[in-house]
Amino acid sequence: MAKNYYELHVAGCTRQLPILPVSDTLSIAGFVILGDTEIVTRASEELAARVPKDTDIIMTAETKGIPLAAELARVLGMKRYIVARKSVKAYMQNPIWVEDESITTKGKQRLYLMDTDVEMLHGKNVLLLDDVISTGGSMKAMKALAEKAGAHVIGEAAILAEGNAAKRDDIIFLEKLPLFEHE
Numbered sequence: 797m798a799k800n801y802y803e804l805h806v807a808g809c810t811r812q813l814p815i816l817p818v819s820d821t822l823s824i825a826g827f828v829i830l831g832d833t834e835i836v837t838r839a840s841e842e843l844a845a846r847v848p849k850d851t852d853i854i855m856t857a858e859t860k861g862i863p864l865a866a867e868l869a870r871v872l873g874m875k876r877y878i879v880a881r882k883s884v885k886a887y888m889q890n891p892i893w894v895e896d897e898s899i900t901t902k903g904k905q906r907l908y909l910m911d912t913d914v915e916m917l918h919g920k921n922v923l924l925l926d927d928v929i930s931t932g933g934s935m936k937a938m939k940a941l942a943e944k945a946g947a948h949v950i951g952e953a954a955i956l957a958e959g960n961a962a963k964r965d966d967i968i969f970l971e972k973l974p975l976f977e978h979e
């Protein structure tokens with residue numbers, strides 16, 4: 797049980813985030829939107845106002861970005877959105893893939909798209925979406941994957957920008973989230 801919490805205020809919601817170690821020297825405030833309809837709905841409304849006008853389609857990656865992408869696409873009246881997967885399922889034909897590294901996952905993993913996703917992305921302006929942008933590793937992998945599929949990445953958006961990402965002016969986000977360094 798985590799003893800310490802960080803109080804987050806975002807899109808009119810307040811959440812107590814448990815501070816949890818991800819390495820010997822670094823802890824994060826765990827932000828989980830899975831199962832939280834209120835934060836997903838309200839954040840999507842605020843993000844919708846900031847989506848680049850010429851966005852054709854939204855793309856996210858498994859897992860925590862999925863409800864956000866579904867709701868943001870719905871608010872924007874988009875019938876489809878794209879989910880990059882962490883593994884290849886039997887129903888995924890002719891997959892393409894890239895390597896991915898993230899702050900919350902140990903080691904390397906891959907991100908995959910199936911051929912129907914590639915068809916939907918080809919030649920489109922795509923907005924990359926996630927719950928948190930931190931090191932930028934997941935976004936980098938998603939960008940490479942979208943470009944491999946023949947899409948043009950028009951922007952990167954998230955509910956929160958964590959650590960140094962909060963200083964970036966090339967990404968869309970609603971609030972900052974600190975990282976917690978210790979000895």
Ligand SMILES: Nc1ncnc2[nH]cnc12
Nearest residue numbers: 824825826827900928930
């Ligand atoms: N603070 C955080 N909580 C949950 N997922 C994350 N991914 C990157 N930073 C995170």
